Amino acid sequence: MKKLLFLCTCLAFTFVTNAQTEDRKWNIGIFGGATQYNGDLGNDFYKTDMTFYGVAGLSVSRYLGKYFDLNMAASKGTVAYNRDNGYFNSEFSSLALNLKINFLNPDYIVRPYVFGGLGAMLFDKKFDVNSKKIDYLLPTAGGGLTFRLSPVVVLNLQETFMFTDGDDRDGVTGGSKDAFLTHTLGLSFNLGEKKDADKDGVSDRNDKCPDTPAGVAVDKNGCPLDKDNDGVADYQDECPDVAGSPALNGCPDRDKDGVADAKDRCPDLAGPVALKGCPDSDNDGVADIDDKCPNTIAGYKVDASGCPLDNDKDGVVNNEDRCPDVAGPVALKGCPDTDGDGVADIDDRCPTVKGTIANKGCPDISPQDVKRIAYIAGKIFFENASAKLKGSSFVELNELVLILNRYSGTNLLIEGHTDSNGSDTYNLNLSQERMESVKKYLESQGINSTRLTAIGYGESKPIANNKTSLGRAKNRRVELKTTY
Template sequence: MRYFSPKTLLFGLGLLAAASTANAQTADRKTAIGLHANATQYRGDLGNNFFEFKNMPYSGGIDINRYIGKVLDIKLDLDYTRLRSPAEEDKFNSAGRRFRAQTYGAGLGFKIKAPINDNFFLHPYVLIEPGFAWVATDRYATPTSGNNFTRFGTFTGQIGGGLDFHLGESAILFLQASQSYMQTSDARLDGVDNNATTFWDKKDRYLTFSAGLRANLGKAKDADGDGVSDKKDKCPGTPTGVKVDVNGCPIDTDGDGVADYQDKCPDVKGLAALQGCPDADGDGVADADDKCPNTPAGVRVDASGCPLDTDGDGVADYQDKCSDTPAGVKVDATGCPLDRDGDGVPDFQDRCPDRAGPASNKGCPEIKAEAKKILNEATKYINFDFNKATLKSSSYSKLDQMVQIMNDYPDYSLSIAGHTDSKGADDYNLRLSYERAASARKYLLDKGISADRIEARGYGETKPIASNTTAAGQALNRRVDFDPYLTGETNAAEAKYGAAPSISEIRSAGEKLPGKKTTGTGAPRSRKSPMKKAPARKK
């Protein structure tokens, strides 16, 4: 009989290991197939070779392993086993017999494993395996008779233990030691019956030391196709094509909790809310998009990461003490409208931004009571020649006082309104009222008051302040009113008496004064004014 070569067995084991590409056997890949080599040590009536590791016969086999659970596998062994007497000098028994046997066996074993995680590299186990063997033994042979094999079938059993080594993700190396028994009640294995009465003494037995490689069959289930089996995948449902780690979770290079495929800044730790990008000042705008990366904590920002400036005055809200400033208004460093004269009225509302005045007068100085009195009484002292628009010399001093007032209050304009009594034709009186107003205006202009600060118009006999039925009343109605008002505000005369075209408007239109031409108009030749010309009024 030709014996199984150990070199051939080892070569086969090498091929099996090279071909193995599956993961170590787990619940994902339940079936594994392997090759193994055996070395046996006999103990029986012809001697005891247990734990004598020289001159051991070698053999081998195939095993198929099925994963049942974390603590149990079922194993099918198909083995060719060789047995012989312990040593060369004991090859023959006292009857001149020698012992050598070969068995072809099959066993269905139960591997009880230590409850270790499937992914751990080392798995110890205990094996209990009943089986059946076909035995060919030369127990009746003698040195002179040659081979005289006896063949028979018998039930077998073995118990032992072993270690499974998971070699990375490619194969399993296993080492196993077991003691085997054969059900041979008539000592047919070695041909000697010692007439023992106990099981342990009567039964011939042998130790088997096995080593082999096993590869898994099939393919682990991987629903998301990321290369990590569903059993091990801690992140099932990963999108197709996304790189994953050994746990099946998307790679997160910077470790910020945002997977690289979703991370706009994969190499720098960032925030999930900003798709993995950092936000140094914590304003909710990623540093790469933040035009103001050093905004203080808690400050509200716009889309560019800069502090909000609600009113657009160039001062951020968190520094702006006047956050509702109208658009276009100049402000100071605190965001409040400029107030050059410090009167509490901001320049954009101040009709006199360079001269202090109360808010009730739009930030302009109020005309003093003495000046107001002069203006109010002027109508009593401004006189004209009878039926003419020529100023009497007695009027000059009062007009000069008006010039002084206009120079003292450059933010004011002056309204001049001419009036007559009811004597004469209406159109004549209208013309006369215009001419008298024009005469007073000319006097002031000649004294250096700017033309755009004086408006003059006539109302004729339409605005009496006394009855025209008496001489006294008529005298009161023949008058010229002088009313100051802030430049730009409603003309004082129009406010009192209603709209009427001014002399400037009439002349700029190229028209003549309204009404019938009077018997004579005129104004005195201009005298040199002892006063300085008024400064230019700020518009």
């Protein structure tokens, strides 16, 4: 009887510790069941024609690993036999220590197992034939099934065989030693709190993604769900039902242009991101599907329709229009010609007076004025060996000012020459200084300096023989030439 009680205790203890985990390493449990006897009087194992005798107890266990638990249980019950060939009945208390081996890891709901261990049974004196109160269980063994009802609660069904070192609990000696079988059912409770830093329901030890943001659904490994298996978690995936690229937040990109199909105006033709994935053959910044001028010359500025800009609507595009903001004829590259002389205003030295192309839009100087300018040139005189103008020259120069104002588009070239008296350097410098004097006077009378050019040639360009006084007089001269 004591052996049976001890065996029941061991069995119950083994049951209680099932389904522990690394997170919940301690377990306590309660159990109850029935005992059966096998010894010199007979064998009642797995027979149902005799009254069953009960056993109950408590257990404490410790998780050792995925497949191993260490269990300790205390139990109290009755072992007995009651047939025609004999009778005994004894109450017992027991303590047992078992090592349980699970065939499956704790992730399974149903887990079969076997166990083995040792213990002791303390019997009462009522039916003992001697004064020995304790039998030792060497060994206890058995097996069973556990059913995980929740992470904390486990149901256990177990069979335990207990083989004692005694032979007199049944009142008969000299034969086989007494053995007991217990059938138990019980509940156990796993203790401890699961460590789950990111609160995703998966313990840290099993969590392969321990930093999952709060509220994100995860799989059994603690990683955010990824329904389309594209490497982008659903909570970050803009296209969670279609596999795509991580670079595009999980969305597909058929043409591989870096624009997700859902945002790509041309999902089957590669194009720049700035144009929402559409190509731009002429590189004018307008997608081909919108470009009304698809062959624009490179570098030309275009409008929203992809056509070259023409601000003044004169038919000449800005990049070819010399006057892009003022309408003008195509022949003059988009520039106006106010006086209609064929010279664009921007080039016309006389934009309001009709002239000739040769004169940059200015009219020809009249023959009379041409002669008068030549006459004036011959009346410009200087002090001897000096650049100072003689007083008589100012009357002629003032007339020249009037002519230049009448032909405002003209430029004037002032050329000075000397005879051969004196050195070449002296004559060159003197002629240059004299022409500068003429230029300065004309400027003082309102002629713009940009219209005037003064050049002294010294004695380098004679028009007569310097060996005669007449020739030298001819060589000392000023020449005035109008140009455009």
